[in-house]
Amino acid sequence: MEFLTPDKTHDEARQGEALVLEPGEKNLGRKLYIESYGCAMNFSDSEIVASILAEKGFETTSDFNNADVVFINTCSIRENAETRVRNRLKEFAYAKGKNPGMVVGVLGCMAERLKSKFLEEEKLVDVVVGPDAYRDLPNLIDKVDGGQKAVNVLLSREETYADINPVRLNSNGINAFVSIMRGCDNMCSFCVVPFTRGRERSRDPHSIVAECRDLFNKGYREVTLLGQNVDSYKWSATQSADGSEQLAEQPIVNFADLLEMVALIEPDLRVRFSTSHPKDITDEVLHTIAKYDNICNYIHLPVQSGNSRVLELMNRTYDREWYMGRVDAIRRIIPDCAISTDIITGFCTETEEEHNETLSMMDYVQYDYAYMFMYSERPGTLAAKRYADDIPEPIKAVRLNQVVAKQRESSHYRLQQHVGRVDRVLIEGFSKKSDQDYCGRNDKNAMVVFPVQEGYKPGQYANVLVEKCTSATLIGKII
Numbered sequence: 001m002e003f004l005t006p007d008k009t010h011d012e013a014r015q016g017e018a019l020v021l022e023p024g025e026k027n028l029g030r031k032l033y034i035e036s037y038g039c040a041m042n043f044s045d046s047e048i049v050a051s052i053l054a055e056k057g058f059e060t061t062s063d064f065n066n067a068d069v070v071f072i073n074t075c076s077i078r079e080n081a082e083t084r085v086r087n088r089l090k091e092f093a094y095a096k097g098k099n100p101g102m103v104v105g106v107l108g109c110m111a112e113r114l115k116s117k118f119l120e121e122e123k124l125v126d127v128v129v130g131p132d133a134y135r136d137l138p139n140l141i142d143k144v145d146g147g148q149k150a151v152n153v154l155l156s157r158e159e160t161y162a163d164i165n166p167v168r169l170n171s172n173g174i175n176a177f178v179s180i181m182r183g184c185d186n187m188c189s190f191c192v193v194p195f196t197r198g199r200e201r202s203r204d205p206h207s208i209v210a211e212c213r214d215l216f217n218k219g220y221r222e223v224t225l226l227g228q229n230v231d232s233y234k235w236s237a238t239q240s241a242d243g244s245e246q247l248a249e250q251p252i253v254n255f256a257d258l259l260e261m262v263a264l265i266e267p268d269l270r271v272r273f274s275t276s277h278p279k280d281i282t283d284e285v286l287h288t289i290a291k292y293d294n295i296c297n298y299i300h301l302p303v304q305s306g307n308s309r310v311l312e313l314m315n316r317t318y319d320r321e322w323y324m325g326r327v328d329a330i331r332r333i334i335p336d337c338a339i340s341t342d343i344i345t346g347f348c349t350e351t352e353e354e355h356n357e358t359l360s361m362m363d364y365v366q367y368d369y370a371y372m373f374m375y376s377e378r379p380g381t382l383a384a385k386r387y388a389d390d391i392p393e394p395i396k397a398v399r400l401n402q403v404v405a406k407q408r409e410s411s412h413y414r415l416q417q418h419v420g421r422v423d424r425v426l427i428e429g430f431s432k433k434s435d436q437d438y439c440g441r442n443d444k445n446a447m448v449v450f451p452v453q454e455g456y457k458p459g460q461y462a463n464v465l466v467e468k469c470t471s472a473t474l475i476g477k478i479i
């Protein structure tokens, strides 16, 4: 797996990070340790879990050796994500050996995929909980305290945790992720998400706007609206918060409407979103992005493959020409828009010529960033049932290297376009290398580093003249 991107929706540096909150009012002295893997949605879910348990008197700890309850929020997207979790459980087994009263729970996608099998395979695990069952955690922990093992992997058609205000103390206080929907109704043949996160459902737009406004009031200046397929966001006002039908006569809120509602909260609140599906992204959404300065000119548009036959096998429901048409629309409606993507190399039966079409697609779009992966067969998916995983690993790796090499050139080319320009940068904090420098991102999600200047602090915007660039960063000065 390779990342050539400063995008934080899958942040490699945060994998396995423990969530720590300040003790709440109901602190009853029981300690919770929770660490997360995978995409931003999982990190956001861990905050929901911590909020639910804080209500029951739990406080968080960053040391699992001291914890009464140890949770690992897991990812199933590729085999290596699951291997990482299995290895981590071995370390928890050692701690549990010393503290037999410790409750160990597996949450998230791997819990949903393996269900009670997890309890058979990993003897130290006491609780297995899927992504839609977190409200049940206090009961499940009680059950384990009573000497039983506990499993709840029920998927829901309604649960959006809309009423739970997640706590965000690990954050920098400037950027926040906000879930706008859960699950996925697409059936990409390689992907385990529809099985682990259930049916797609959208969250009440008023609760989304209220959460974003609250974040702005607390000093946050950027929200990233999260969903597996944000362009199919749809809320009908005839729907009540619990999903039941009501008789109100109000129009449907689609993703373009939601973007506008969030953009209108405050001009100084930047709005990002991820992920856009090429089959669903509409011109209406593109016009909304173009209309509001605070909606960032940055679209994550996963292509997966540049070849129409492979795309059909992947069940992506668009072909090469459709994808290029969407890119053309972006360039026409938002001329200065960064585009990033996801690419899978060595999908079932992919030929050399077909792989070359992925490379030529990369030439066509000249992506700003990309997440690039070798195909990893996932049990239970359509591809695992229908097609042989027949591309040898070394060939998948060669193709991945070619894709990575091309992306490196393209990312560098895109960064160079900024040199000599003045970018509006949201200051996020000091740069990793020096507290003499600030870092922050421009509208297009490129990281910019520049000397600290009096009168400017994190959370403010600065106009930065970009003077040069490295392979992944722009360097400049405030003007």
Ligand code: SAM
Pocket: 039, 077, 078, 190, 191, 192, 193, 227, 228, 229, 275, 277, 302, 304, 342, 343, 344, 373, 374, 375, 376, 377, 378
């Ligand atoms: N919903 C988003 C979409 O449709 O693009 C992203 C979902 S997934 C969490 C992120 C990326 O992981 C996918 O875009 C795909 O490139 C990659 N991925 C998913 N399943 C995979 C698999 N079995 N092997 C390799 N990469 C995979």
Ligand code: SF4
Pocket: 184, 185, 186, 187, 188, 191, 192, 193, 194, 228, 229, 277
């Ligand atoms: Fe997986 Fe496809 Fe849904 Fe994305 S759109 S989560 S790749 S099934």
